[in-house]
Amino acid sequence: MSLEVFDNYECDGQIEISDLKGEEMEKLIYIPAEQIHEHPDNPRKNLGDLEELSESIKKKGIMQNLTVMIGHWDEKGKWQQDGYTLLIGHRRFAAGKMAAVSEFPCRVIEKIDYKDQIGIMMEENMQRNDLTIWEEANGFQMMLDLGDTEEQIAEKTGFSKSTIKHRLNIAKLDQDVLKEKEQNDGYQLTLKGLYELEKITDIDKRNEILRQSGSSVDLVARARSAVVSERREKVKQKIISALEVSGAKKMSDKDEMSVWDSGKWKKIQEYKTDNDPGEIDVPESDEQLYWRSIWSGIEVYKKKKPVKKKETKAERLEKERKAKQKQIKEVMKKMDARRKEFIRDIISGKIDPVKNERRLKDSIWMILVAVGCSVYRYRMSEVLLEKDWYECSAEERGEALKKVDELSIIHQMLTTMHYAIKADCNEVCDYMCRYKKGNGQIRLEAYRILELYGWYFEPGEKEILDGTSELYEGEADE
Secondary structure (H helix, E strand, C coil): CCCEEEECCCCCCCCCCCCCCCEEEEEEEEEHHHHHEHHHHHHHHCCCCCCCHHHHHHHHHHCCCCEEEEEECCCCCCCEEEEEEEEEEEEHHHHHHHHHCCEEEEEEEEEHHHHHHHHHHHHHHHHCCCCHHHHHHHHHHHHHCCCCCHHHHHHHCCHHHHHHHHHHHCCCCCCCHHHHHHHCCCCCHHHHHHHHHHCCCCHHHHHHHHHHHHHHHHHHHHHHHHHHHHHHHHHHHHHHHHEEEEEECCCCHHHHCCCCCCCCCEEEEECCCCCCCCCCCCCCCCCCCEEEEEEECCEEEECCCCCCCCHHHHHHHHHHHHHHHHHHHHHHHHHHHHHHHHHHHHCEEEEEEECHHHHHHHHHHHHHHHHHCCCHHHHHHCCCCCHHHHHCCHHHHHHHHHHHHHCCCHHHHHHHHHHHHHHHHHCCCCCCCCCCCHHHHHHHHHHHHHHHCCCCCCHHHHHHHCCCCCCCHHHHHH
């Protein structure tokens, strides 16, 4: 079929095709719409709203040529020598068909391999910022699969190498789940959330968190919590390795169950997994050492030597209760410190505010009423001070109160709530180490408010608040 050729057509804002490798250029020609086929592997899957572009084409016509190659893939995916495949201008082509355009001005490329086809389409969409996160990630992965290095992808697309690495990490995720989250307007998927997810080493764990998250804020919180857990586990394995190299053995399941009440074991070392301790200092002993894993780290024991005086059951139970109460107290104190820094970040603007402030105020007020908290300015100032109020000078106190007066109402309420749920106020366990449900549930409600800002629990914390911790000896009567 003969096609009309036009020599003086102006190409405006188009990618320079002449730099492509291995192609032969033809003159610009008009091609009937029915002979043009969209590329099946165009990185851009969603062309967006075409109404405005279609109306413009009705009035002004096609102002910029398409770029096509000879031949096309049929519906069964088989290559056919006739027709043309679209490389650049998918939106123009779709909008033109909506506007009943019967033929399109095209620049025809011959002898272009599949790798360069993908490169052309990626480059055009990148220059126009047309791709979604999901489309970018898949496009980069496709280029990598076709043999491009990360450096070559960066050179072709204009993206930095670090951005390329981030997108390729995104491409490792379950693409169906990622696409679902991206298309969910209520979820509001962000790169920040995906970058936090990237910090998790285990790909399966990343996908699990992405699948379970209900929003971008929830994704960030879950990812950060998982990173902490992953880091703790790494430190834990390092400690275990050092202990076993020195000859320590893992305590049997049977011994672990009786470690508190058998009277046979003496704890000689406890390693926390909050931070990497560096070189592991293994205790020296002529006796066999045993280790066991707990939520906060690793404990090392040796068997007690028999003694004449036998501890009574009541004494033993009391000692166990005190040890458990101490652990609960330590967790609560640590949460107090984390919460203080978290609220400071909210006040300083490091953490974005919650949109529905009225509902937030109502929720905080209900907690303050439930706790029976009195509202004092000096209590609000505790979040702003580096030390206890009673240890501050008069000048330091005055400066702190001045800052309190400058806080917004919502920030004043958050600082008051912080004081109201401190570890030494309305404790979550009684003298028998039984869970006090009322106090625990109030604290959970307070943390649900902080979760709106992105708060996350570290391992073992939530269990202390909801009563499911193994440290409790039942539930107290209230």
